[in-house]
Amino acid sequence: MSDVIETTTAPTVSIRIPMILRPHVGGANKVAATGATLGALFADLTTRFPGIASQVLTADGTLHKFVNVYVNDDDVRYLGKLDAPIKAGDEVTILPAVAGGSI
Amino acid sequence: MTVFHSILDTIGNTPIVDVSVLSPNPRVRILAKLEGQNPGGSVKDRIALSMIEQAEKDGRLVPGSILIEPSSGNTGIGLAMVCGQRGYHIKIVLPSNVTPERRQMLEAFGAEIIDSPGSEGSNGAVKLAKEFAEQHPEWVFLYQYANPANPQAHFEGTGPEILADVPDITHFIAGLGTSGTLIGVGSFLKKMKPDVQIWAVEPPSGEMVDGLRNLDDGYIPPIFTDNNGFELLDRKKVIGPRESLEATRRMVRECGVFAGISSGAIMAAAIKCAAEIDEGVIVTIVCDAGWKYLSTGAYSDDLDLVTERAKKVIYF
Numbered sequence: 045m046s047d048v049i050e051t052t053t054a055p056t057v058s059i060r061i062p063m064i065l066r067p068h069v070g071g072a073n074k075v076a077a078t079g080a081t082l083g084a085l086f087a088d089l090t091t092r093f094p095g096i097a098s099q100v101l102t103a104d105g106t107l108h109k110f111v112n113v114y115v116n117d118d119d120v121r122y123l124g125k126l127d128a129p130i131k132a133g134d135e136v137t138i139l140p141a142v143a144g145g146s147i
Numbered sequence: 148m149t150v151f152h153s154i155l156d157t158i159g160n161t162p163i164v165d166v167s168v169l170s171p172n173p174r175v176r177i178l179a180k181l182e183g184q185n186p187g188g189s190v191k192d193r194i195a196l197s198m199i200e201q202a203e204k205d206g207r208l209v210p211g212s213i214l215i216e217p218s219s220g221n222t223g224i225g226l227a228m229v230c231g232q233r234g235y236h237i238k239i240v241l242p243s244n245v246t247p248e249r250r251q252m253l254e255a256f257g258a259e260i261i262d263s264p265g266s267e268g269s270n271g272a273v274k275l276a277k278e279f280a281e282q283h284p285e286w287v288f289l290y291q292y293a294n295p296a297n298p299q300a301h302f303e304g305t306g307p308e309i310l311a312d313v314p315d316i317t318h319f320i321a322g323l324g325t326s327g328t329l330i331g332v333g334s335f336l337k338k339m340k341p342d343v344q345i346w347a348v349e350p351p352s353g354e355m356v357d358g359l360r361n362l363d364d365g366y367i368p369p370i371f372t373d374n375n376g377f378e379l380l381d382r383k384k385v386i387g388p389r390e391s392l393e394a395t396r397r398m399v400r401e402c403g404v405f406a407g408i409s410s411g412a413i414m415a416a417a418i419k420c421a422a423e424i425d426e427g428v429i430v431t432i433v434c435d436a437g438w439k440y441l442s443t444g445a446y447s448d449d450l451d452l453v454t455e456r457a458k459k460v461i462y463f
Contacts, residue, residue, distance in 0.1 A: 064362060099362060110365025119347075119383035141365040142270040142352050143292065 054080040055132040059089060062139050068095035077136075082113065083126035085136065100138060110141045155232055158185050158192045159304045163312045163430070166402040169394075169418055174426035177417050178313060179404060180305075183436030187228040188221075188252070189407075190305075190434045194327055195225030197300035198289045199233065207287055210234055214287045215261075217241075217276035219269050219461045220249030221435060222291050222325075227256035238286070240276040242268055245461050248439035268352070268461060269324070270366055292325045293369035301331025309430055310339055317427035320417050322409050322434055322463065323347040323383065326371040333379045347383040348416045350391070350409070350463040384419070386412040388457035392445055394418065399437070399446060407435040408445055408462040 056078040061069050069075050075093070079085035090097035100111050106125070107113065113120045114137040120128040130136070151157050161184045167176045182190035202208040214237040216226055223239035230237045239258045241250065244265030253260055261279070263272040273292065280288035291297050309316065309332065319336055321328045326347075333345040370376075388408075395411025398404040406414070410433040417431045437446060440462060444453050 108362065109367070110362045114385055117385045117387075119385070121377060122380055122382045139352055140362050141367055142268070143273045143366040143368070 054078050054084060055130055055134070057085070057130055057132070057134045057136055059085070060135065060137040064140060065096055065099055065138065068099060069093045079130055081126065081130060082115065082120055082128040082136070085130055086126065112139045112141050113137070114139070153232060154186045155196055155229060158196050160308060161185065163309070164402070164404060166398065166404060166414075168401050169397055169414065170421045170429075171418060172421045172424070172426075175421035175424060176428045177414075177421060178428065178430045179398075179402075179406075179410075179414070179433045180309060180430060181404070181433045181436075183405075183407065183410075183433055185225075187225045187256070188435055188438065189225065190328060190432060191221035191225040192228065193225075193300040193304055194291060194294075194297040194325075195222060195229045197304075198291065198294050198296040199226070199229045199235075201294075201296035201299075202287060202289060203233075208233075208235065212236075212287050213283075213285070214238065214289060215240065215276055215279050215283070216289055216291065217263070217269065217272035218291075219272065219463075220245050220253070220439065223258055224249070224252045224256060226289070227253055227258035231257050235287075238279075240272045240279065242272050242461055244268075244459060246439055247442055252439065265461075270364075273366065291327065293373075295370075295373075297325055297327035298331035298334070298370055298374060301328050302335045303331075305432075306332040306335030310336065313428060313430055315428050316340070316343055316430050318344045318346060318417075318420055318424070318429040319431075320346040320348060320413055320420065320429060321432040322413055323349045324368075324463070326368045326374075326376055328432060330370055330374045330376060330379065334374065337379065344381045345379060346416060346420060347380050348386055348413045349383065350412060351385050351387050382420075384416045386415045388462070389450065389454045390415045391462075392450060392453055392457060395437070395445060398433075404433060405437045406433045407437055408440050408443075408457065409434050412463065 058074045077085045077088040163178050163180045166179045170177045185192035212235045217240040237258050240261045242265050243262045263275045336343040391412035394415040398406045413431050417429050
């Protein structure tokens with residue numbers, strides 16, 4: 045986390061990266077990013093790792109259909125999507141959407 | 148007491164039990180609908196019967212028909228039970244890492260099992276079943292993820308049962324698999340009582356997503372998108388195996404409700420919901436009972452050990 049320069053009071057939190065996206069972040073399974081909302085966090089992430097942008101966001105800047113993003117244990121699609129608030133200590137997880145559950 | 152003509156007539160009308168002893172908030176009641184009381188042992192008996200009866204009405208199923216379906220267990224068991232009564236042969240595409248009890252129950256009811264790679268989870272079972280269905284157009288593929296008779300069973304059965312028993316419901320919480328329970332019950336409750344909040348719970352996808360080569364291998368159930376699931380749900384939580392197991396054990400020991408592990412995940416979310424809201428009445432689904440998970444040691448072994456084991460089997 046020490047490589048992130050704090051320019052605002054926005055929190056710096058860790059983002060867990062699924063295996064499928066790790067090539068876009070230099071192979072890391074966790075990346076730190078700063079932002080008070082998920083959108084700001086992703087803006088920071090994609091500035092430093094441009095390759096991941098087209099993977100998690102569509103051309104018009106919304107969340108990719110087959111990407112699920114969680115703040116702690118909550119899916120952000122029901123917390124305001126990219127407007128979902130981020131606070132210090134939160135953990136963000138990016139996961140591909142797959143079939144699961146009891147079937 | 149009524150004498151039922153067939154075991155299939157005993158599907159549905161399951162009891163709801165007050166488990167508010169688990170609620171961290173005295174102004175929030177938590178109620179559990181015990182779907183494990185269905186004859187095949189899970190909530191899936193409802194959709195099994197509904198999908199088969201609809202296919203019979205449509206003329207897709209005729210005497211001697213062969214069915215194929217992907218299932219991690221419960222839908223397969225329900226379908227095998229109904230097929231046994233109606234004289235159909237069913238092939239279940241089953242991820243190899245389900246509990247042995249699920250596999251044995253499928254065999255007990257006469258299903259033929261086709262294994263799919265455990266590392267690919269339910270996603271892999273769905274993919275393989277679709278391939279078989281394409282190669283064998285003569286087989287009937289009910290495809291629970293896209294079959295309108297799945298949510299319909301809950302819109303006409305589970306939902307009305309809940310509202311009749313709990314007219315003051317404020318929150319409904321269920322597991323997300325095909326999304327049939329959430330879409331069917333959720334749509335019914337929102338129609339009758341628009342203020343009711345609908346929360347979904349899912350297990351972490353874990354190691355199985357590591358097998359994906361491409362994000363577009365991803366999957367969202369057609370039932371979910373066809374019925375505006377993103378608009379219908381108010382929250383969706385991921386609950387990990389440890390929390391699920393802890394809540395499962397509390398249900399057994401504090402309430403005497405011998406629930407399966409996915410029901411523990413749902414209860415863990417209900418406990419969080421109760422802590423978050425000021426007051427309310429939460430109804431949760433107990434998808435199945437604990438019988439099919441005894442081999443995992445979920446109820447008695449060391450929690451750390453069982454948590455590690457749970458990561459390797461499909462328990463949801």
